[in-house]
Amino acid sequence: MPRAETEFSFELRTCRWVEREWRPAASDCPIIVARQLGTKRRRWDTIVLECDPDGLRQRAKFGPERLDGDLLHVVRNAPAEWAYYRDALPHPGYPWRYVRETIHRADDRGVVETRRNGNRIEIRRTWEYPDWLERIVAIENKPDLDKSAARALASQLEYDVAMGLADEVWVATRATGERVEPVLFEDLPVEVGILALDPEALTGEIAWHPRTLAVDDRGTRILERPDGGTRDGSAARFEYVDPETKVDKRLAIAERAYERGWRSFVDTMRHDCRHFQLRAPDSRQALPYCAANDRSQSAAECSGSCADFEPEPPVWRTSGWPIEGGPGKRVRKILEKRRRRRRPDL
Numbered sequence: 039m040p041r042a043e044t045e046f047s048f049e050l051r052t053c054r055w056v057e058r059e060w061r062p063a064a065s066d067c068p069i070i071v072a073r074q075l076g077t078k079r080r081r082w083d084t085i086v087l088e089c090d091p092d093g094l095r096q097r098a099k100f101g102p103e104r105l106d107g108d109l110l111h112v113v114r115n116a117p118a119e120w121a122y123y124r125d126a127l128p129h130p131g132y133p134w135r136y137v138r139e140t141i142h143r144a145d146d147r148g149v150v151e152t153r154r155n156g157n158r159i160e161i162r163r164t165w166e167y168p169d170w171l172e173r174i175v176a177i178e179n180k181p182d183l184d185k186s187a188a189r190a191l192a193s194q195l196e197y198d199v200a201m202g203l204a205d206e207v208w209v210a211t212r213a214t215g216e217r218v219e220p221v222l223f224e225d226l227p228v229e230v231g232i233l234a235l236d237p238e239a240l241t242g243e244i245a246w247h248p249r250t251l252a253v254d255d256r257g258t259r260i261l262e263r264p265d266g267g268t269r270d271g272s273a274a275r276f277e278y279v280d281p282e283t284k285v286d287k288r289l290a291i292a293e294r295a296y297e298r299g300w301r302s303f304v305d306t307m308r309h310d311c312r313h314f315q316l317r318a319p320d321s322r323q324a325l326p327y328c329a330a331n332d333r334s335q336s337a338a339e340c341s342g343s344c345a346d347f348e349p350e351p352p353v354w355r356t357s358g359w360p361i362e363g364g365p366g367k368r369v370r371k372i373l374e375k376r377r378r379r380r381r382p383d384l
């Protein structure tokens with residue numbers, strides 16, 4: 039079994055562990071796992087969406103692609119009966135001509151209907167946008183949490199706790215087997231849960247339970263903090279974030295997670311390189327592996343700038359090429375199929 043050597047492969051093993059073992063409080067609550075998502079200021083390694091089962095099935099009607107913030111504004115407010123769009127939608131806070139563009143995009147995707155009434159555009163919803171998201175859980179993956187990594191992580195976690203955008207925040211770290219996991223001695227916020235994960239055996243122990251964060255309350259965004267050591271008495275700078283903005287941001291993150299899932303790493307890696315392989319630590323997970331370097335590579339390494347990149351030879355593609363493509367294309371298909379299976383009713 040290949041060892042999860044890099045932070046990237048640890049992250050993929052965390053995603054797989056979550057997919058297998060995560061137990062939301064409501065037992066019939068499906069989950070969606072995604073990675074590397076968040077806001078402009080803060081990106082989480084792993085995200086778990088706990089979803090309402092009926093809502094999630096309804097969400098599938100809107101297609102596998104995400105609805106971005108502009109589309110959500112239209113789709114969530116589109117009326118059941120025909121109405122002039124300016125009467126039906128709340129003012130977006132930017133010029134109406136941009137809303138018209140979004141309405142046409144929504145129409146092209148079949149998620150609202152439009153018609154002309156004189157020179158007015160009227161809209162009507164195709165389906166009601168469902169309330170499908172129950173909770174967001176954010177997980178930071180730090181397989182080897184030394185002192186300096188813990189310090190950097192602590193300020194990121196303080197930001198998460200103050201903002202309260204995710205319902206729970208966790209740190210996943212490599213299990214050491216010690217009686218008390220060393221991570222518990224680090225100065226991390228007490229609201230943050232700690233998961234001690236054995237990425238090879240894919241077993242996890244909760245070393246510390248998280249607290250539920252106040253996602254419905256006003257959040258505090260920390261903009262700047264004193265960094266002159268213990269003697270620095272200067273004040274932190276922060277701003278408040280109202281609950282409505284948090285709702286919009288949570289939904290925008292959830293929509294991106296819905297679209298991407300966590301196996302989307304194949305989109306950014308060079309699966310068309312002759313050295314790219316998938317190796318399976320268990321029957322349901324395929325991790326990227328680089329035959330040139332004889333180890334699992336990170337997503338950053340496996341890019342067009344990799345010195346060892348070699349395109350897969352055309353002869354590999356001869357059976358069925360160009361319809362089927364070569365091994366690279368097959369790798370992509372396998373992962374896309376698995377990714378799709380996780381979203382019911384698509």
Ligand code: SF4
Pocket residue numbers: 308311312313314315327328329330331335339340341344345346347348
């Ligand atoms: S050689 Fe480079 S591009 Fe090819 S699989 Fe390895 S890391 Fe990726």
